[in-house]
Amino acid sequence: MQSVMWKQAVEWLAAAATDPQECKREWDHGTGTAVVEAGRYWDVLSVPDRLGLLALDILWRDPLKVPGPTLVDSAARRVGFFLPPDPASEWIGFGVRHVGRGSWVAVPPPYRPAGRLEWLVPPDGTGTLHRPGTLESALREATGTLAVLAPVSADPVVPDGW
Numbered sequence: 585m586q587s588v589m590w591k592q593a594v595e596w597l598a599a600a601a602t603d604p605q606e607c608k609r610e611w612d613h614g615t616g617t618a619v620v621e622a623g624r625y626w627d628v629l630s631v632p633d634r635l636g637l638l639a640l641d642i643l644w645r646d647p648l649k650v651p652g653p654t655l656v657d658s659a660a661r662r663v664g665f666f667l668p669p670d671p672a673s674e675w676i677g678f679g680v681r682h683v684g685r686g687s688w689v690a691v692p693p694p695y696r697p698a699g700r701l702e703w704l705v706p707p708d709g710t711g712t713l714h715r716p717g718t719l720e721s722a723l724r725e726a727t728g729t730l731a732v733l734a735p736v737s738a739d740p741v742v743p744d745g746w
C-alpha cells in the first residue's frame with residue numbers, strides 16, 4: 585500500500601514538470617531536486633519558517649485532517665504550503681510570497697529530502713492541497729502567537745545609572 589501511495593505522489597508531483605520523465609530522472613540520478621511549474625496544478629504560499637512551522641502545528645490540531653503538501657527550505661528558512669491555483673488571490677503579510685502561474689519551484693521527490701529541501705507533509709498523490717481559508721486562519725493565529733512571543737528588543741534593558 586505504501587509503495588502505491590509513493591508512486592501516485594511521484595506521478596502527481598512530476599506531472600507539473602515540463603518533462604515528467606526528466607523530472608523523475610533528476611530525483612533519482614541527478615541533483616535530487618527538480619524544477620516544476622506552479623500555477624497549473626497548484627500554487628505555493630511561501631512564508632518565513634517560524635510562521636510556517638507554527639501554522640503547520642496549528643493545522644495538525646485536528647488529527648482527522650491531514651494538512652496538504654508542505655515543503656521546507658532550511659537554507660532560505662521558508663515553508664511552502666501547496667494550495668489550489670488561484671491567479672486572482674492576494675496574500676498579504678510580512679515575508680509572505682504567493683507563487684503562481686509563470687513561476688517555478690524546486691522540489692525534492694516526495695519520498696526523501698534533497699539538500700536543503702524537505703517535505704514536512706509530502707504530497708499523497710490524490711491532489712489534496714491546503715484549503716486557503718483554513719490556511720489563512722492558521723497563519724493569522726500563528727502571527728498572533730508570534731507577536732506575543734516576540735521580544736520587544738534583542739538587547740537587554742539596563743536601568744539608567746548602571
